[in-house]
Amino acid sequence: MDMIFLSEVKVQTRLGVPEWERMVPQTIVLDLEIAMPHSRSCQTDEIDDTIDYGMVVARIRETLSEKSFRLVEALAEHICQIVLNEFGAPWVKIKVAKPGILPGLKALGVVIVRTK
Numbered sequence: 033m034d035m036i037f038l039s040e041v042k043v044q045t046r047l048g049v050p051e052w053e054r055m056v057p058q059t060i061v062l063d064l065e066i067a068m069p070h071s072r073s074c075q076t077d078e079i080d081d082t083i084d085y086g087m088v089v090a091r092i093r094e095t096l097s098e099k100s101f102r103l104v105e106a107l108a109e110h111i112c113q114i115v116l117n118e119f120g121a122p123w124v125k126i127k128v129a130k131p132g133i134l135p136g137l138k139a140l141g142v143v144i145v146r147t148k
């Protein structure tokens with residue numbers, strides 16, 4: 033299966049269990065692997081035959097600028113459902129990392145995988 037990957041996508045969003053944490057946007061870091069429904073674009077060389085990764089990044093930035101989540105799990109699920117339902121991907125894996133939250137750790141977060 034052919035995949036698009038997006039590596040270390042930095043996004044501003046409001047996220048956190050305590051209410052004070054959700055009052056101000058913070059930077060989170062996303063890694064995605066997105067399976068493509070077919071490999072037609074490899075033959076046709078046409079953007080319309082694939083998932084436009086620029087459009088995916090723009091959509092993620094748009095939704096995360098509008099929404100607020102308590103848990104990284106819920107944020108990860110929201111992005112997965114957009115990729116599956118709006119971009120027609122059959123499979124998606126996302127890692128959501130919150131950097132600098134706990135002392136002694138670079139980042140923490142979740143990895144989830146969803147299929148259509």
Ligand SMILES: Nc1nc2c(c(=O)[nH]1)N=C([C@H](O)[C@@H](O)CO)CN2
Binds near residue numbers: 105
């Ligand atoms: N499994 C999770 N545990 C925790 C989360 C989370 O999103 N998923 N979030 C927090 C807090 O928001 C913390 O990151 C900062 O106060 C704690 N545990």
